[in-house]
Amino acid sequence: MLLDKRGYLWTGTDNGLALVSPDQGLIMTTVKNLPGVSANAMTLDAEGQLWVGTLDGLVRVNSANAFILKKIQNLPGGTVQTLAISPQGLIWAGMPNNLLVVNPKNGMVLRSVTKLRGKNVTSIRFAKDGSVWVGTNNGLMRLNPSTGAILDQVAGLPSSRVLALEPDTGNKLWVGTSQGLAWLMPKMPKAKTHLAFSREVK
Numbered sequence: 146m147l148l149d150k151r152g153y154l155w156t157g158t159d160n161g162l163a164l165v166s167p168d169q170g171l172i173m174t175t176v177k178n179l180p181g182v183s184a185n186a187m188t189l190d191a192e193g194q195l196w197v198g199t200l201d202g203l204v205r206v207n208s209a210n211a212f213i214l215k216k217i218q219n220l221p222g223g224t225v226q227t228l229a230i231s232p233q234g235l236i237w238a239g240m241p242n243n244l245l246v247v248n249p250k251n252g253m254v255l256r257s258v259t260k261l262r263g264k265n266v267t268s269i270r271f272a273k274d275g276s277v278w279v280g281t282n283n284g285l286m287r288l289n290p291s292t293g294a295i296l297d298q299v300a301g302l303p304s305s306r307v308l309a310l311e312p313d314t315g316n317k318l319w320v321g322t323s324q325g326l327a328w329l330m331p332k333m334p335k336a337k338t339h340l341a342f343s344r345e346v347k
Contacts, residue, residue, distance in 0.1 A: 146187075147187040147188070147189065147195070149189060149193065149195065149208045150189065150193040150208070151208070152167045153165065153166060153167060153173070153208075154166075154167065155187055155195060155208075157183070157184030157185060157186070157187060157197065158183070158184060159182070159183045160177060160182065160183075161175060161176050161177040161178070161179050161182060161183075161184060162175060162176040162177075162179065162184050162197065162206065162211070163175050163176075164176075164211055174211045175211075176206060176211050176213070178213070179197065179199050179204050179213075180199060180201045180202060180204065180216055180218055181199030181200035181201025181202060181218075181223075181224070182199065182200060182201075183199055183200050184197050184198075184199060185197075185198045185199060185200070185224070185225060185226055185227075186198035186225055186226060186227045186228040186239075187228065188228040188229055188230050188236075189208070189230070190205075190230050190234065190249065191230070191234055193208055194206065194207060194208055194214065195207075195208045196228055196230070196236060196249070197228075198224075198225025198226065198227065198228045198238060199224075199225060200223065200224050201218055201223055201224075202216065202217050202218040202219065202220050202223065202225065203215075203216070203217040203218075203220070203225060203228075203236065203238065203247065203252075204216050204217075205249070215249075215252070217247065217252035220238065220240070220245060220247070220254065221240075221243060221245065221254065221257065222240035222241060222242050222243045222245070223240070224240060224241055225238045225239070225240060226239050226240060226241065226265075226266065226267060227239035227266060227267060227268045227269050227280075228269070229269040229270060229271060229277070231246075231271060231277070231290060232271060232275060234249065235247065235248060235249070235255065236248075236249050237269050237277065237290075239266030239267060239268065239269050239279070240266060241265050241266075242262070242263055242264070242265065243257055243258075243261065243262055243263075243264075243266070244257065244258040244261035244262075244264070244266045244269075244279060245257055245258075246258065256293075258288065258293040259293055260286075260288070260293055260294070260295055261279065261281070261293075264281045264282070264283065265281055265282040265283070266279060266280070266281055267280045267281060267282060267306075267307055267308060267309075268280035268307060268308070268309050268310040269310070270310040270311070270312055270318070271290075272287065272312070272318070273312075273316065274331075275290065276288060276289060276290065276296055277290045278310055278318060280307030280308070280309070280310050280320070281307060282305070282306050282307075283305050283306075284298060284299065284302070284305045284307065285298070285299040285302060285307050285310075285320060285336075286298045286299065287299075299320070299329060299335065299336050300334075300335040300336070301327065301329075301335030301336040301337065301338070302320060302322050302327050302336050302338075303322045303324040303325035303326070303327055303338050304322035304323045304324035304325070305322075306322055306323040306324075307320060307321070307322055308321045308322060308323060309321035315330075316330050316331055317329070317330050318330070320336060325338060325339065325342050326338070326339040326342035327339060
């Protein structure tokens with residue numbers, strides 16, 4: 146799910162997109178002709194347009210009228226599981242076995258992040274300092290977005306399987322894992338488990 150700049154809710158489904166009004170929850174429109182059909186991930190670019198990751202690449206959708214503006218297909222790995230737009234406007238697309246950086250203007254893959262090849266990338270978020278947090282099925286790391294070098298690998302998570310990342314208004318990063326919720330801040334030696342949302346492994 147994603148709220149656009151008008152406050153409308155875009156919901157991804159196995160059968161495309163639905164646009165829901167914020168006041169009464171009415172379905173305003175649907176987009177069913179996505180390449181790859183399933184809407185797995187969404188993000189907004191600087192112009193407020195919606196980028197959608199599907200089973201077969203990327204689609205840019207006009208958030209005002211739900212028309213498809215651009216399709217980027219034939220990405221290595223195909224399925225896009227998570228998306229983020231860098232401060233420079235580049236698309237970072239997490240795949241089941243790769244992390245790609247894509248130029249949204251021409252649809253060209255600028256690079257595959259070497260350190261993430263073969264890894265199942267599940268979530269991506271940019272930090273205030275310009276670095277990028279990448280969650281995988283095998284841990285959380287912070288990368289230099291220019292070089293792809295690993296700056297930090299996070300210890301202390303309830304599980305190494307990271308499902309979601311969400312920065313808050315401060316400097317805290319919330320980390321959802323398969324075994325519970327944790328958080329961290331810059332220069333912390335390891336993540337702190339949120340005890341109300343953790344699950345003890347038996």
